[in-house]
Amino acid sequence: MLRLPLLVAALLGRARADDWAKHTVYRTTPINYTGLTNMDSGDAHGDVYFGLAQLVLPPLCKIYPGFLWCQNRKFLSDGAAHMVYTEFVIEARPAYGDYQPCNPDQKTGIFACDMGGGSSSPAPPPQCNANGNMAYMEDGLNGTIYRTLQAAEGECCTACSNERGKCHGWSMPMPGSSICHLLQEPLVQWDDALKNHGVRSGEHVQGGGSGWSHPCWYADPEYNTTAAFVAACDRAKCSCDAIERLSLRREQSAM
Numbered sequence: 001m002l003r004l005p006l007l008v009a010a011l012l013g014r015a016r017a018d019d020w021a022k023h024t025v026y027r028t029t030p031i032n033y034t035g036l037t038n039m040d041s042g043d044a045h046g047d048v049y050f051g052l053a054q055l056v057l058p059p060l061c062k063i064y065p066g067f068l069w070c071q072n073r074k075f076l077s078d079g080a081a082h083m084v085y086t087e088f089v090i091e092a093r094p095a096y097g098d099y100q101p102c103n104p105d106q107k108t109g110i111f112a113c114d115m116g117g118g119s120s121s122p123a124p125p126p127q128c129n130a131n132g133n134m135a136y137m138e139d140g141l142n143g144t145i146y147r148t149l150q151a152a153e154g155e156c157c158t159a160c161s162n163e164r165g166k167c168h169g170w171s172m173p174m175p176g177s178s179i180c181h182l183l184q185e186p187l188v189q190w191d192d193a194l195k196n197h198g199v200r201s202g203e204h205v206q207g208g209g210s211g212w213s214h215p216c217w218y219a220d221p222e223y224n225t226t227a228a229f230v231a232a233c234d235r236a237k238c239s240c241d242a243i244e245r246l247s248l249r250r251e252q253s254a255m
Contacts, residue, residue: 012165019093019094020027020091020092020093020094021091021092021093021094022089022091023089023090023092024043024044024088024089025041025042025043025047025087025088025090026041026042026043026044026046026047026085026086026087026088027040027041027042027047027085027086027088028047028050028054028073028083028084028085028086028112029083029084029086029111030075030081030083030084030109031035031081031082031083031084031244033111036088036090038112038113039061039102039111040101040103041088042251045084046251049181053069057069057073058072059098063120065081068103069103072093072103072104072105072106072109074109075104076234080196081109081162082249090248092159093228093248094146094246094248095196095226095228095247095248096247096249096250097166097223097229097242097243097244097246097247097248097249098243098244098247099249099250099251100113100249101113102242109243115156116162116194121227123204124153124157124202124238125152125153125157126154127154127155127157127158128157128202132161132203132204133157133160133161133170133203133204134202134203135200135201135202136189136194136200136201136202136203138211139189139190139191139192139193139194140171140190140193140194140197140199140200140201141169141170141171141183141187141188141189141190141193141202141203142171142183142187142188142190142199143168143169143171143183143184143185143186143187143188144183144184145171145181145182145183145186146166146167146182146183147163147167147181148180148181149180149182149184150178150179150180151178151180152178153172153180153200156170156172156180157202157209158168158206159180159182159202160199160202160204163182164204166184167182167183167202167203167204167205168183168184168185168186168187168204169182169183169185169187169202169203170182170183170197170201170202170204171183171200171201172199172200172201172231173197174198187203187206192231216236217229217233217239217240217243218233218235223240223243228242230245244255
């Protein structure tokens with residue numbers, strides 16, 4: 001899936017003509033929405049998915065009324081909205097950033113995008129990425145505490161990794177205090193834990209991985225091996241606007 005705004009050439013350096021690629025994308029939204037900025041759009045197959053998904057909302061929402069699309073149905077095709085299909089031909093550099101879904105606000109109907117975690121949080125220590133720990137940049141984790149130790153965040157990640165099979169996550173309730181809790185399953189997500197409670201935590205991912213297993217741009221090979229992002233992003237910072245806010249974004253898996 002694709003979403004605008006496009007990569008900013010001035011930020012990512014001068015581009016040759018053959019660096020750019022054309023895409024034809026489609027979108028079904030209320031008629032009062034124009035343009036592509038902050039709108040989910042897709043190729044023919046991707047947009048068919050969204051169109052067909054609208055047809056199954058009535059029976060689906062009876063079973064899962066809390067599902068996001070059920071909560072904002074009144075702004076979509078089985079509500080009062082006048083929906084239209086629109087085709088766009090865009091030209092963009094083939095360096096794609098993080099895909100973040102855009103959906104109507106449940107109260108206003110105005111589309112907003114989920115920017116994900118990590119945009120304002122400090123970077124996790126390199127030991128966390130190296131040891132296969134998925135840091136929770138905004139939310140947190142609760143679980144059964146089976147061991148408490150004095151350790152900095154990087155040491156906490158390493159300790160959890162060294163006890164693989166027993167430790168499934170870690171939590172630091174007061175960053176800077178060097179108090180580390182090692183957690184057993186089941187792990188429960190704690191919304192906005194960092195902002196509201198100062199809790200920083202992570203989950204041990206067996207064998208590492210990609211995507212969310214690498215919370216900082218420089219730890220994800222999809223970005224740290226892409227020349228455009230390497231030139232535009234600062235390795236001293238966990239977040240990078242070129243990836244998180246300014247780039248064309250693509251959902252890698254078929255929906």
